[in-house]
Amino acid sequence: MAKANDKDRIKKHVNIxxxxxxxxxxFLVKYTAGIMLKGTEIKAIREGNVTMSDAFCTFHNNGLWLHNMHIAKFTEGTYxxxxxxxxxxxxxxxRELVQLEKKSHEQGLTIIPIRVFISERGFAKVEIALARGKKxxxxxxxxxxxxxxxxxDRGGY
Structure with a gap:
């Protein structure tokens, strides 16, 4: 019985x-990026426990970093x-990093995550976009x- 519940909890197709x-x-330009995860984060993503409403990306330490994306703790994770x-x-x-870094320094442009998904090979991916704020x-x-x-749609026209 417990195994059936585990299968229901972990989804095959994650699209957050x-x-x-x-x-x-x-959105001006979209990119698909891999994400470096630790330990139980991939299991929590497969459960669909991700919130990224306030997430954003910045450049530092020669790389692109994702901030404020909340991946809830895995329920069966221990210490x-x-x-x-x-x-x-x-x-x-x-090449993509260089392009993004040049564009992100322009006035009014930012890099934000659009969605998190699991690729066909089973890796967690993040779709990011170079974006301009709407008025x-x-x-x-x-x-x-x-x-x-x-x-x-309601009227059936």
Whole structure:
């Protein structure tokens, strides 16, 4: 019985999306990066226990680092359990890192994570985007378009 519950808890296809990011930012370029994890973090990701609404990326120590992504502690982790909020290094090609670093120094651009998923090979990946913050009127237009689409879907037109 316990084994059946374990299989239900751990998902094969993990796709955790940062919905707030698409509302707050306009995405210019998207990249897929690997992420360096410790110990029980991959098990917690496979359970779907990730929150990344306030997450962002910065460059330091010759690499791209992910900040404020909360990976909840693994339920069966003992003293080996990981720290929920810590800096995690993102893995990209040297060419992509150079491009991102040049672009991120421009005024008004930032790097934010969009989604966390498990690749076909079983590795945890993070989709990041070079983004520009939306103005208030852009957000209003997005809300207006979303409401219009919802009304059309309801009406069956």
């Amino acid at each position: 999306v940062n919905r707030r990011a698409s509302f707050e930012y306009q 080996n359990n990981h720290e929920p909020v810590r800096e995690r290094k993102l893995l990209l090609n040297k 208030l009127f852009d957000k209003r237009e997005d809300i207006k378009a979303k409401d219009q689409k919802r009304e059309l």
